[in-house]
Amino acid sequence: MFGKYFTNxxxxxxxxxxxxxxxxxxxxxxxxxxxxxxxxxxxxxxxGKLRYDITEIPPQKMVPPAGREFPKTFGHYHKARNPELYxxxxxxxxxxxxxxxxxxxxxxxxxxxEAGAGEKAIIPPGFGHLSINIxxxxxxxxxxxxxxxxxxxxxxxxHGGCYYVLLARRLGLRSFGEGGNFxxxxxxxxxxxxxxxxxxxxxxxxxxLKLRDLPELGIKNGAAHPILDLKNSPExxxxxxxxxxxxxxxxxxxxxxxx
Ligand SMILES: [Fe+2]
Numbered sequence: 060m061f062g063k064y065f066t067n068x069x070x071x072x073x074x075x076x077x078x079x080x081x082x083x084x085x086x087x088x089x090x091x092x093x094x095x096x097x098x099x100x101x102x103x104x105x106x107g108k109l110r111y112d113i114t115e116i117p118p119q120k121m122v123p124p125a126g127r128e129f130p131k132t133f134g135h136y137h138k139a140r141n142p143e144l145y146x147x148x149x150x151x152x153x154x155x156x157x158x159x160x161x162x163x164x165x166x167x168x169x170x171x172x173e174a175g176a177g178e179k180a181i182i183p184p185g186f187g188h189l190s191i192n193i194x195x196x197x198x199x200x201x202x203x204x205x206x207x208x209x210x211x212x213x214x215x216x217x218h219g220g221c222y223y224v225l226l227a228r229r230l231g232l233r234s235f236g237e238g239g240n241f242x243x244x245x246x247x248x249x250x251x252x253x254x255x256x257x258x259x260x261x262x263x264x265x266x267x268l269k270l271r272d273l274p275e276l277g278i279k280n281g282a283a284h285p286i287l288d289l290k291n292s293p294e295x296x297x298x299x300x301x302x303x304x305x306x307x308x309x310x311x312x313x314x315x316x317x318x
Contacts, residue, residue: 064102065102065103065111066102066103066104067101067102067103067104069099069100069101069102069112069113070099070100070101071097071098071099071100072097072098072100073094073095073096073097073098074094074095074096074132074133075092075093075094075095076089076091076092076093076095077089077092078095078133079095079133081215081218082133082134082214082215082218082219082220083128083218083219084127084128084219084223084225084254085127085128086218094117095116095117095130096114096115096116096117096130096132097114097115098112098113098114099112099113099114099115100112103287103290105290105293105296106293108205108206108300109203109204109205109293109296109299109300110203110204111201111202111203111286111287111290112201112202112204113148113199113200113201113202114132114190114198114199114200114202115197115198115199115200116130116131116132116150116190116191116192116197116198116200117130117192117197117198118130118150118192118194118195118196118197118198119192119226127225127226128223128224128225128226129153129191129192129193129224129225129226129251130191130192130198131155131189131190131191131192131220131224132189132190132191133189133211133214133215134155134187134188134189134211134214134219134220135187135188135189135209135210135211135213135214136185136186136187136209136210136213136214137182137207137208137209137210138207138208138209138210139207139208140184140185140302141184141204141205141206141207141299141302142181142182142183142184142298142299142302142309143181143182143188143202143203143204143207143299144179144180144181144182144202144203144204144278144286144296144299145174145179145180145181145182145190145200145201145202145286146177146178146179146180146200146201146202146285146286146287147174147175147176147177147178147179147180147198147199147200148176148199148200148201148285149176149196149197149198149199150175150176150192150194150196150197150198150199151174151175151176151192151193151194151196151198152172152173152174152175152180152190152191152192152193152194152198152200153171153172153173153174153190153191153193153224154171154172154174154180154182154188154189154190154191155169155170155171155188155189155190155191155220155221155222155224156168156169156170156171156172156182156183156186156187156188156311157169157170157186157187157188157220157221158185158186158187162260163213163216163217164217164259164260164261165259165260165261166221166259166261166262166263167263168186168263168311169221169222169262169263169264169265169266170265170266170267170268170311170315171222171224171253171265171266171267171268172267172268172269172270172315173267173268173269173318174269174270176282177280177281177282177283177284177285178269178270178280178281179270179278179280179286180270181270181273181278181309181314183309183310183311183314184302184306184309187213187214187220188220189214189219189220191224193224193251201285201286201287202286203286203289203296203299204299205299205300205302217256217258217259218256218258219256219258220256221255221256221259221262222253222254222255222256222262222265223253223254223256224251224252224253225251225252225253225254226250226251226252227250227251227252253265266317267317267318268311268315268316268317268318269315269316269318270314270315271313271314271315271316273308273314275308276295276298276308277289277292277295
């Protein structure tokens with residue numbers, strides 16, 4: 060399906076609802092083994108050092124495969140603390156970012172990055188992260204990343220990220236439209252609750268962020284500035300490969316504004 064747009068045939072990996080069970084808020088609600096999300100890796104590769112992937116996360120359904128929790132990716136840390144660049148290509152996303160200092164049970168910083176179509180997110184070095192579909196449509200994400208090894212075990216050990224993103228209890232299943240999905244165009248941010256994951260020893264309060272425009276990195280919010288175009292100026296992606304040179308810039312404060 061991506062053949063016309065991308066240089067490479069992707070390596071496809073999928074996670075089913077059962078695969079996700081270890082990190083779900085309500086693992087016992089799992090009643091199906093549908094596909095939870097799909098990742099198309101290596102659609103573009105630059106110099107063997109950078110790759111462009113796409114992730115598709117279907118929306119919540121009338122009978123949610125995971126109870127009240129919004130659909131999400133498994134979540135991971137990057138072993139070598141690589142940063143990562145995302146863009147929402149379609150749909151509405153929350154990115155959960157979390158960081159610990161010594162003990163992975165003691166989270167010191169936790170953020171939600173809000174992003175709609177055309178908006179970008181950067182995972183700064185050292186942050187564990189996962190992507191959440193809070194919209195009524197399929198969430199489609201593009202990302203650039205350098206050579207990376209993943210640590211899924213730390214997130215698995217604590218049964219998910221440090222917050223669960225849930226449909227507000229007061230709304231229950233009434234929010235799900237008759238067609239099986241949320242009503243078209245409905246803004247569900249008011250219908251969302253954040254619950255601290257009690258499997259962690261300590262979890263800070265969440266702050267909500269949006270990415271700033273970052274001309275020095277060639278990054279601008281808006282669908283007119285797709286990150287895929289950066290394949291034509293790979294020098295602007297050097298911070299993903301040689302992040303140690305860019306540590307002054309790759310901080311939450313420099314990259315984001317609080318909302
Ligand atoms: Fe990642």
